[in-house]
Amino acid sequence: MRQSLRLPFLFLLLLLAGCRAGGPGTPARTVASFFSKYEGRDGFKGTEWSAGLLQRLALVKAAKLLGGSDLTNAITGIRAARVISFAPTTVGARVLAAQGLRDEATGILQGQKYQALGGGAALGSNYQISTRGSGDKVDEFAAIGALPDVADSFVLVSVQGNFTQAQVAALGKYLPQLVQATR
Numbered sequence: 001m002r003q004s005l006r007l008p009f010l011f012l013l014l015l016l017a018g019c020r021a022g023g024p025g026t027p028a029r030t031v032a033s034f035f036s037k038y039e040g041r042d043g044f045k046g047t048e049w050s051a052g053l054l055q056r057l058a059l060v061k062a063a064k065l066l067g068g069s070d071l072t073n074a075i076t077g078i079r080a081a082r083v084i085s086f087a088p089t090t091v092g093a094r095v096l097a098a099q100g101l102r103d104e105a106t107g108i109l110q111g112q113k114y115q116a117l118g119g120g121a122a123l124g125s126n127y128q129i130s131t132r133g134s135g136d137k138v139d140e141f142a143a144i145g146a147l148p149d150v151a152d153s154f155v156l157v158s159v160q161g162n163f164t165q166a167q168v169a170a171l172g173k174y175l176p177q178l179v180q181a182t183r
């Protein structure tokens with residue numbers, strides 16, 4: 001009788017482990033804690049951008065390539081930006097990817113009351129962008145995406161500053177190129 005109870009219990013335990021969408025270990029509760037939790041682990045690369053340097057470099061590129069005022073104004077509104085990217089390089093890193101990095105990050109954004117900006121495809125980007133602020137004023141935005149041509153990869157971008165929704169959308173179009181430049 002005891003043997004017959006072990007099999008259903010083991011099955012239930014495996015089922016619950018497979019359904020877990022919080023990432024490995026205790027799920028992070030904020031964007032900052034997500035960065036702290038994963039920076040330095042196998043397969044992860046974190047980058048923090050200096051707003052002064054970013055503004056100077058991006059303004060020059062934007063002026064030469066696009067000349068768009070929304071993009072230029074968005075760049076000048078950046079106070080701080082962080083990127084964490086993940087490319088599974090080991091068996092342990094692949095296990096980490098299977099444990100739900102994207103789901104954990106998405107849960108953080110929902111729990112912290114970020115509002116979806118709109119479909120990434122509509123912005124010309126494969127990133128899902130969410131904002132925090134009041135009305136058209138955005139104080140912070142986060143974007144979740146992947147590295148091009150890297151299976152099971154993951155990227156989380158966090159940008160703080162002073163933006164409008166249109167300025168965030170303009171920056172969103174160039175997130176893949178900006179992230180690739182940090183790799």
